[in-house]
Amino acid sequence: MSKRTVLNLKELKFHLTPDQVVTDSDLLTLYGQDWLKQWNGKAGAVVFPKSTEDVVHIVNWAKSHKISLIPSGGRTGLSGGATALKGELVVSFDKMNHLSDFNPVEQTVLVEPGVVTQTLQEFALERDCFFPVSFAAEGSSQIGGNIATNAGGVHVIRYGTMRQSVLGLEVVTGEGKVLNLGRGLIKNATGYNLMNLFIGSEGTLGFITKALIKLLSPPPKDPLVFLFSVENKSHIPKLYQHFKTQIAPMAFEMFTDKALNHVMESSDAVFPLENRSPFYILMEIEESDKEKAFDLFEKALNDNLLQDGTLSQNQTQARELWKFRENITESLSEHQPYKNDICVRTSVMVEFLDEVEECLKKQYPEFEVIWFGHIGDGNLHINILKPKNLEKDSFLKQCEKASAILFSLVKKYQGTISAEHGIGLLKKPYLNYTRSEEEIELMKKIKRVFDPDGILNPGKIFDL
Ligand code: 2HG
Ligand code: ZN
Numbered sequence: 001m002s003k004r005t006v007l008n009l010k011e012l013k014f015h016l017t018p019d020q021v022v023t024d025s026d027l028l029t030l031y032g033q034d035w036l037k038q039w040n041g042k043a044g045a046v047v048f049p050k051s052t053e054d055v056v057h058i059v060n061w062a063k064s065h066k067i068s069l070i071p072s073g074g075r076t077g078l079s080g081g082a083t084a085l086k087g088e089l090v091v092s093f094d095k096m097n098h099l100s101d102f103n104p105v106e107q108t109v110l111v112e113p114g115v116v117t118q119t120l121q122e123f124a125l126e127r128d129c130f131f132p133v134s135f136a137a138e139g140s141s142q143i144g145g146n147i148a149t150n151a152g153g154v155h156v157i158r159y160g161t162m163r164q165s166v167l168g169l170e171v172v173t174g175e176g177k178v179l180n181l182g183r184g185l186i187k188n189a190t191g192y193n194l195m196n197l198f199i200g201s202e203g204t205l206g207f208i209t210k211a212l213i214k215l216l217s218p219p220p221k222d223p224l225v226f227l228f229s230v231e232n233k234s235h236i237p238k239l240y241q242h243f244k245t246q247i248a249p250m251a252f253e254m255f256t257d258k259a260l261n262h263v264m265e266s267s268d269a270v271f272p273l274e275n276r277s278p279f280y281i282l283m284e285i286e287e288s289d290k291e292k293a294f295d296l297f298e299k300a301l302n303d304n305l306l307q308d309g310t311l312s313q314n315q316t317q318a319r320e321l322w323k324f325r326e327n328i329t330e331s332l333s334e335h336q337p338y339k340n341d342i343c344v345r346t347s348v349m350v351e352f353l354d355e356v357e358e359c360l361k362k363q364y365p366e367f368e369v370i371w372f373g374h375i376g377d378g379n380l381h382i383n384i385l386k387p388k389n390l391e392k393d394s395f396l397k398q399c400e401k402a403s404a405i406l407f408s409l410v411k412k413y414q415g416t417i418s419a420e421h422g423i424g425l426l427k428k429p430y431l432n433y434t435r436s437e438e439e440i441e442l443m444k445k446i447k448r449v450f451d452p453d454g455i456l457n458p459g460k461i462f463d464l
Contacts, residue, residue: 007044011061012061016054020050043084048092067089069456081149082424085459096209097142102127107215111213113143136330138153148201152419166199168212170208174456203456227273231307262331277308340403343378343415345378360402368387404430425460428461
């Protein structure tokens with residue numbers, strides 16, 4: 001059993017209003033865990049800052065009392081990065097959710113960390129702009145968490161990860177210092193890029209209190225969705241190449257028939273293709289590319305690269321098609337899946353997939369393994385489902401062994417053990433499969449520079 005911290009909150013409450021510090025048992029559990037609920041997290045208390053000054057006050061209090069702080073956004077992360085294992089103080093950014101200072105010339109907006117991803121997408125559209133970061137949990141994930149994990153999602157092939165949307169950050173370090181980084185400059189040749197260090201640092205170096213976000217324009221007009229069925233896995237990269245040399249798809253997603261089974265079982269959706277197939281591709285394109293995409297589709301069909309396909313005729317149909325891909329995570333949740341979020345270079349993906357498949361089948365024939373992901377950028381989600389009759393603990397132990405095998409292959413193909421969900425707790429034991437000892441040592445040194453007392457999200461990514 002890990003030792004739980006006892007928090008003396010009297011002094012902390014001094015500069016805050018009563019609604020900003022919460023100790024109700026239900027909320028301690030809610031804010032102590034993330035969506036995955038793989039660990040039994042429970043906060044010692046939850047504090048809701050409303051300003052940068054509040055965050056500085058909380059960090060200074062924590063520093064002087066040697067209290068650990070766990071940052072909390074939408075808690076939709078899938079690696080346990082926002083879990084309070086030892087009764088730490090959870091810092092929720094729910095009340096720091098303002099958008100301001102829209103700059104129509106630069107197309108930037110200043111957001112607080114608690115702004116929900118979808119709110120920012122809508123804010124952008126209302127101003128004829130576009131915020132491209134998009135994924136199934138966008139209705140509850142928060143921008144601060146997206147930055148802290150360098151979130152990816154379905155549009156990375158065209159617009160990049162969260163990092164490409166950040167032009168400035170205000171952060172509070174573990175020493176309670178406020179840093180104003182990036183400042184909206186597109187070019188800046190003045191030494192180390194400190195801002196980039198915070199993107200993907202999972203709240204271990206500082207807490208993000210403001211972000212200057214770059215929007216794009218014009219927004220893609222009425223995107224269309226193609227759904228293809230593909231029989232042969234090795235055709236998938238060929239298909240991607242076939243389309244992307246002529247048009248610029250916004251998304252190129254893959255899911256297997258096994259994944260589709262779960263989505264169909266958990267909804268009353270009607271699958272639009274006549275015959276089922278081992279693999280499906282969902283491709284999103286701009287309306288202006290419709291004719292070209294259709295010609296390319298016909299050519300691919302004649303060349304036997306794909307077996308069948310359908311194209312959305314309106315936005316309602318486009319949304320319906322997206323659901324076959326977006327609802328996978330939700331449909332698997334009752335099976336308490338063990339999550340993998342790996343990435344290899346796209347040119348070796350099929351070879352890598354073949355090896356992984358063979359290996360998992362041989363070692364764990366009794367496990368149902370579900371594949372899907374952002375195949376256009378090499379990011380695959382592999383979910384291992386817990387057999388009903390297997391206890392959670394022994395399932396997790398076996399999955400950990402499976403991870404070691406899987407990650408040896410990731411290492412062999414020089415890929416990464418996490419592409420977009422982060423290391424958190426889930427991947428912590430395996431960090432050395434992707435990062436060298438020298439790199440990990442340097443990361444630890446950097447952590448000590450920004451957080452010398454080790455109070456910011458301790459025990460995530462690595463142990464000091
Ligand atoms: C997605 O791409 C998310 O849908 C979740 O990253 C992946 O559930 C997963 O493993
Ligand atoms: Zn994903």
